Amino acid sequence: MSRRISQIVLYALLIIGALIALMPMLWMLSASFMPTGEASTYPPHFIPSRITFAHYGDLFTRLNLGRYLFNSALIAVIVTAVSLVINSLAGYAFAKLRFRGRDRTFRILSLGLVLPVQVAMLPLFLLMKNLHLINTYWGVIIPGMASIFGIFLIRQYALSIPDDMLDAARIDGASELRIYWSVVVPGILPILATLAIWTFLATWNDFMWPLIVLSDEAHYTLPVALANLSGEHVQDTELMMAGSVLTVIPVLAVFLFLQRYYIQGVMAGSVKG
Amino acid sequence: MGASARAPSDVGRAAWLFLAPALILIFVFFFLPVLASLVLSVTDFDIYAIANPPTTRFVALANYTKLFHSPEFWQALKNTFYFAIVGGPLTIAVSLGTALLLNAKLVRFKSFFRTIYFTPFVTTLVAVSIVWRYLYHTRYGVLNYGLAYFGIAPIDWLGNPHWAMPAIILMSVWKNFGYNMLIFIAGLQAIPQDLYDAAEIDGAGPVRRFFAVTLPLLGPTLLFVSVITMIGYFQLFSEPYVMTQGGPLRATTSVVLMMYEEGFRWWRMGYAAAIAFVLFIVILIATLIQFRLQKEHA
Amino acid sequence: MFLRLSSRLVLVGVLLACSNASAGDKTTLRIWAMGREGEVLSQLIPGFEKEHPDIHVEVQQIPWTAAHEKLLTAYVGDATPDIAMLGNTWVPEFVALNSLAPLDSFADQSKEIRREDFFPGIWKTNVVDGKTYGIPWYVDTRLIFYRSDILAKAGYKEFPKTWAEWTTAMKKIKSQMSDKQFPMLMPTNEWPQPVDFAMEAGSPILRDGGRYGAFQQPAFRKGFDFYLGFYRQGFASPVSSSQVSNLFQEFERGNIAMYISGPWYIGEFKNRLDSATQKKWMTAAMPGINGPGVSMAGGSSLSLFAGSQHKKEAWRLMEYLSRPAVQLQFYALTGDLPPRKAAWDDTTFANNKYTKAFRDQLERVVPLPQVPEWEEIATTIFEHGEQAIRKAKTVDQTLSSLDQDVNAMLEKRRYLLAQSKQP
Numbered sequence: 001m002s003r004r005i006s007q008i009v010l011y012a013l014l015i016i017g018a019l020i021a022l023m024p025m026l027w028m029l030s031a032s033f034m035p036t037g038e039a040s041t042y043p044p045h046f047i048p049s050r051i052t053f054a055h056y057g058d059l060f061t062r063l064n065l066g067r068y069l070f071n072s073a074l075i076a077v078i079v080t081a082v083s084l085v086i087n088s089l090a091g092y093a094f095a096k097l098r099f100r101g102r103d104r105t106f107r108i109l110s111l112g113l114v115l116p117v118q119v120a121m122l123p124l125f126l127l128m129k130n131l132h133l134i135n136t137y138w139g140v141i142i143p144g145m146a147s148i149f150g151i152f153l154i155r156q157y158a159l160s161i162p163d164d165m166l167d168a169a170r171i172d173g174a175s176e177l178r179i180y181w182s183v184v185v186p187g188i189l190p191i192l193a194t195l196a197i198w199t200f201l202a203t204w205n206d207f208m209w210p211l212i213v214l215s216d217e218a219h220y221t222l223p224v225a226l227a228n229l230s231g232e233h234v235q236d237t238e239l240m241m242a243g244s245v246l247t248v249i250p251v252l253a254v255f256l257f258l259q260r261y262y263i264q265g266v267m268a269g270s271v272k273g
Numbered sequence: 274m275g276a277s278a279r280a281p282s283d284v285g286r287a288a289w290l291f292l293a294p295a296l297i298l299i300f301v302f303f304f305l306p307v308l309a310s311l312v313l314s315v316t317d318f319d320i321y322a323i324a325n326p327p328t329t330r331f332v333a334l335a336n337y338t339k340l341f342h343s344p345e346f347w348q349a350l351k352n353t354f355y356f357a358i359v360g361g362p363l364t365i366a367v368s369l370g371t372a373l374l375l376n377a378k379l380v381r382f383k384s385f386f387r388t389i390y391f392t393p394f395v396t397t398l399v400a401v402s403i404v405w406r407y408l409y410h411t412r413y414g415v416l417n418y419g420l421a422y423f424g425i426a427p428i429d430w431l432g433n434p435h436w437a438m439p440a441i442i443l444m445s446v447w448k449n450f451g452y453n454m455l456i457f458i459a460g461l462q463a464i465p466q467d468l469y470d471a472a473e474i475d476g477a478g479p480v481r482r483f484f485a486v487t488l489p490l491l492g493p494t495l496l497f498v499s500v501i502t503m504i505g506y507f508q509l510f511s512e513p514y515v516m517t518q519g520g521p522l523r524a525t526t527s528v529v530l531m532m533y534e535e536g537f538r539w540w541r542m543g544y545a546a547a548i549a550f551v552l553f554i555v556i557l558i559a560t561l562i563q564f565r566l567q568k569e570h571a
Numbered sequence: 572m573f574l575r576l577s578s579r580l581v582l583v584g585v586l587l588a589c590s591n592a593s594a595g596d597k598t599t600l601r602i603w604a605m606g607r608e609g610e611v612l613s614q615l616i617p618g619f620e621k622e623h624p625d626i627h628v629e630v631q632q633i634p635w636t637a638a639h640e641k642l643l644t645a646y647v648g649d650a651t652p653d654i655a656m657l658g659n660t661w662v663p664e665f666v667a668l669n670s671l672a673p674l675d676s677f678a679d680q681s682k683e684i685r686r687e688d689f690f691p692g693i694w695k696t697n698v699v700d701g702k703t704y705g706i707p708w709y710v711d712t713r714l715i716f717y718r719s720d721i722l723a724k725a726g727y728k729e730f731p732k733t734w735a736e737w738t739t740a741m742k743k744i745k746s747q748m749s750d751k752q753f754p755m756l757m758p759t760n761e762w763p764q765p766v767d768f769a770m771e772a773g774s775p776i777l778r779d780g781g782r783y784g785a786f787q788q789p790a791f792r793k794g795f796d797f798y799l800g801f802y803r804q805g806f807a808s809p810v811s812s813s814q815v816s817n818l819f820q821e822f823e824r825g826n827i828a829m830y831i832s833g834p835w836y837i838g839e840f841k842n843r844l845d846s847a848t849q850k851k852w853m854t855a856a857m858p859g860i861n862g863p864g865v866s867m868a869g870g871s872s873l874s875l876f877a878g879s880q881h882k883k884e885a886w887r888l889m890e891y892l893s894r895p896a897v898q899l900q901f902y903a904l905t906g907d908l909p910p911r912k913a914a915w916d917d918t919t920f921a922n923n924k925y926t927k928a929f930r931d932q933l934e935r936v937v938p939l940p941q942v943p944e945w946e947e948i949a950t951t952i953f954e955h956g957e958q959a960i961r962k963a964k965t966v967d968q969t970l971s972s973l974d975q976d977v978n979a980m981l982e983k984r985r986y987l988l989a990q991s992k993q994p
Contacts, residue, residue: 232634235818
């Protein structure tokens, strides 16, 4: 009997929690379809009185959102692809290749995890200026191409690759690079998937650095463009909601389709070996 | 084990080649700038200097003394601590609570709820900050509408200096609890069922079991979660930038926001570098304290 | 599939990232503009492109809230456009950075832009160290936009002309309003209001050639007290501009009766207010202490960046935008007022009831301090103002810390001036 009650209570709590978790985004979606002005009424409307796509139209025509979508996608894809290769090479090397200075280098790298990235931003900006990379895609892409966190994640996973497999390949005469490509990469595919999703999401959502580096709207990523628009159009609630929806949908889609890998990765990465 | 089939020097060379891209990138675009920040912080590098570098002056610790005498800086520090020390435990508590809920044996559809709870974490911070800015609207916002149901007068969430930071904390808890929740779920699942069974046999109720079995065994997970949450929260920036521009009355200006304003709005880069460095020291100390506390409890 | 899509994107991206060629044989000019002017500029461009088929113009709009930052970032990153619209208080700053090209040689030879044809006080705001760095694009000052029916209901057919009358009027209006309504909308994060009142009271804002703040002097204090009075007496609610969800709606609904802003709001009001309210609003010059008051000599200029690769073409665009006919077109779209006397001779202005007040106010404008640090000083003024408004500090404390902070901001300027012994 009390088992039943416990169950009901549990489900009730879970459902309330789910509503709280989803409510802001549901309202955002709903408001994006409302005619101008309807989102600023009292009592607030939860459902649009009539559905209009005008704001979405505005965003793509007048306000150039297609361009920003493209910029975000381009940068996120390039960073993800490149960093997967760079981080996995390094992570594997730390895990499985024996060389002098390995542990010392690794320890120094770990120090980097404690350093907040903002400390680097001012000189990094000046460095980018001297490299003429301010306001370019590369200015945003390059700092993201290697990440200490990514290296750690890969290394953790790569530790579990059996040494015999690697040695067998060496005996067969395969070069280290070949071993990496044919033996290691297939072996760490799950963590690569996790890291890919993680990197994609983090790059898509990144705000502060693109805000600093990009001054020309032609290069803006979605978050920067959105913040820009919200400064200008603070009056246009419905328009801003449409912009937010468009910013959030791609990452939500990536997450929902690939959540298995992502969630597994988070949970696996947290269990210390 | 078997003897290695390749000369160690060959392996070593390959290893450095594999490491080269990552190490070079991280060194040039991260470690070097961090060191440069230290150098920058002892100069008065500003917009005049960008136009005309020779006008830079070496000022030793003047930026730091100016910082410690600046009421704006202490306020930013206080705001950041307020956010981290209230928001951190709150987020962790909600994460733990939902993790416990989702771990309960009586619950089905676990992964469905898990996905829903994780969704806020995945969304773009700038986008949700804009949404919440409207939710917090004094007259037309949904939150005040909800409060009205309980007979509570409308709160000027983002306009009242006392409520602005709590507003941002509330939003951050909503956005971030999902991530820690997953980590707690993993940690909870790692606790062997026998320990619970043994405790139950000893006559312990659910609450007692939680304190006697769950909490102690979650120790390492709790430490991990609090450290990463705190480090993240000390870096507060996007929320005040988008929602309140650091106001009202600088009540939501965080250390990083102040660094951004000084460095990229007013181009007092030497001064901003000093702020960044102080942030680093603060985070370092906070992390060390947490480790020490955990050591004592273990 | 993912791999193919991503490799395609990478290819496109590499091409895009590497190329910066303009389309075909055309020269591409890049021009940045803020706010409504930015929106409207795109409508003026086709006329120019028709006359100059070999020039293509790209307009980029930036919001005022981010413009200063973005322009400086562009400067630091060597990514400046060819032309930018600059608020005239920013011109000295960009000149100090050596980022602008002097325009005197262009202006001397130009048939379209002749110095004598511009209001001299306005042209002067663009001259630094004897060289011209901007062509005035529109003049701006602040004055009152108000609901004429609400004023009439309180017994005022015309807008008050003195501070005392104004205060009485607002008291009356307030008594006829509900709790949530306010006679005046005065966002706490706008600096023109306290600065205007201070200038009316005779304050120079900065003293000693822009080396120190003058905030504790009696003149500034007088203006500041008047400014605070709005909040203390309940005439204005202490909100920031980002908290007003839709000022046009509030104006329509009668939740506010007055607002201080610039001429571009004539265009905004005409476009955004509903038809019922269109008959019920009017503009008025700023009231002063003893009669009609002064207001700041604002406005924006078109400036040419030193780094531009297309200076000749850019000058053509500046000439085009300065033609009286185009200025009138611009005015029709924005309500921004022309800086050229020739344009004012047009009947458009003689018969326009809204611009009358502006023409009147233009006779009583005062320039703002021409220091590179102005933007930051202005921000600090309203930040400290907020503290006083919300009683976090007393007036004395506010003005004293304002002096302290501004003096600190000007330290480098004092140092550089002492080094170079320039005025």
